[in-house]
Every structure is written in C-alpha cells, then in structure tokens.
Amino acid sequence: MKSNYKVAYDSEWNKLKQLNPTDVERRLNVKYYTDKRQYIVPFFEKDYVLDFDSETIYRKKDGKVPEISDAIIILNYLTYSAEKIINTNKWVSLKEIPNGGALFYPAFYKASILELIKKFGKNINIFEQSALKLGGSYIKFGDKGYEFKVLPKVNICIAVWEGDDEISPNATILFEPSLQHLMHIETIIGVGMCVSNKLISISGN
Numbered sequence: 001m002k003s004n005y006k007v008a009y010d011s012e013w014n015k016l017k018q019l020n021p022t023d024v025e026r027r028l029n030v031k032y033y034t035d036k037r038q039y040i041v042p043f044f045e046k047d048y049v050l051d052f053d054s055e056t057i058y059r060k061k062d063g064k065v066p067e068i069s070d071a072i073i074i075l076n077y078l079t080y081s082a083e084k085i086i087n088t089n090k091w092v093s094l095k096e097i098p099n100g101g102a103l104f105y106p107a108f109y110k111a112s113i114l115e116l117i118k119k120f121g122k123n124i125n126i127f128e129q130s131a132l133k134l135g136g137s138y139i140k141f142g143d144k145g146y147e148f149k150v151l152p153k154v155n156i157c158i159a160v161w162e163g164d165d166e167i168s169p170n171a172t173i174l175f176e177p178s179l180q181h182l183m184h185i186e187t188i189i190g191v192g193m194c195v196s197n198k199l200i201s202i203s204g205n
Helices: 004-017 021-028 068-080 101-120 124-133 185-203
Strands: 031-033 038-043 046-051 056-059 137-139 144-151 154-161 170-175
Touching: 004 068, 021 031, 021 068, 038 068, 038 144, 046 068, 056 068, 068 144, 068 185, 101 124, 101 154, 101 170, 101 185, 124 144, 124 154, 124 185, 144 185, 154 185, 170 185
Parallel strands: none
Antiparallel strands: 031 038, 038 046, 046 056, 137 144, 144 154, 154 170
C-alpha cells in the first residue's frame, strides 16, 4: 500500500506531464530541456533535475535525492499555478493566507514555530549560523531575521526574538501573499516546515 507521500508524489508527476513545458518555464523561472525531457529547478538555490522518463528528482551537482516531502514541494510548485505570478515583497503570517491558513495555523505553530523557539530562542547566535548555512539572507526583522529563497518565486522569512530570565523568546515564519496562487495551502505549510526542520537539523544537538 502506497504512503500518502507516494500517492501525492505520483499524482504531481501525472499533473506535470499534462502541462506545456514552455508555459511552465515562462511562469515559474525554471528550465526545460526537450532533448533530455528534464526540468531544472533551483531549490534552495541548488539545481535539481526532474527527469520525465524515470519520474525521479535529484540534485544536479551530486545526484542526491531529496526527501519525498521536498520533492512534492518542488513538483507542486510546477503544477499548481495557472498564471504568471509577481512577488509582492510583503510578508504575512500563515493565518492571513486564504483557503485554510487560519485553520491550519495552530498545528503549524506547534510543529514548526514552537520548535524554532525551543531551539533558538535562547541561543540566537546558533540560529544565525544555521540560517547562513542554509543560504539565508539577513533582513531587519526580530532580533535576527533571515529570508530564504526556497524556489525561484518562493521566498519565506524566519525571525527570532531572543528571550532571557524576564522576557519569553519568540519566533515567526512569514510568507509572501503571492504564494496562495503558486501552491496548495498544504504545500505552503510544507515549505514552512521544511525550512524550520532544516534549520534545526543544521544546528545539531
């Protein structure tokens, strides 16, 4: 019996095969090579190959296969949007994204934001080191804030406020409003969890 991830992975490949690659290239700033039947998609600013014949995804540099949750994010980015989307350079909470953001926020907070607070809320220097390792760019937000380019048109912001004996630490994950047109709400949540998990993993124990 297929896992939910595998069902979603196969479904996204089926959707992708129905799309016009030239249109996908134009809308989403990716490349398609007709002779190889492959897309090249930057994910965290590293090129990944999506091979139609084998229905596989791997990092171009070394052949590393991404986690299936990451693969689904990449695929959904290519299959979901139906128009050319322009980023707004604004940031909003998941609660402000239509089609379920507010509904999913409590679980998202517990799974991702709270874990960031636990890990980095009293050690902001470790957050900074982890953010830089993940390719984050410093932005003026919170005590320390970083912007991450997950996909060509998908940027998110993570900020941390350091706590002490008197002030509780805090953190937030913010998205560009245009994401509602680029990805399914569950994939948007997946992007937030992806970056949070990678930051925590990079930081070590």
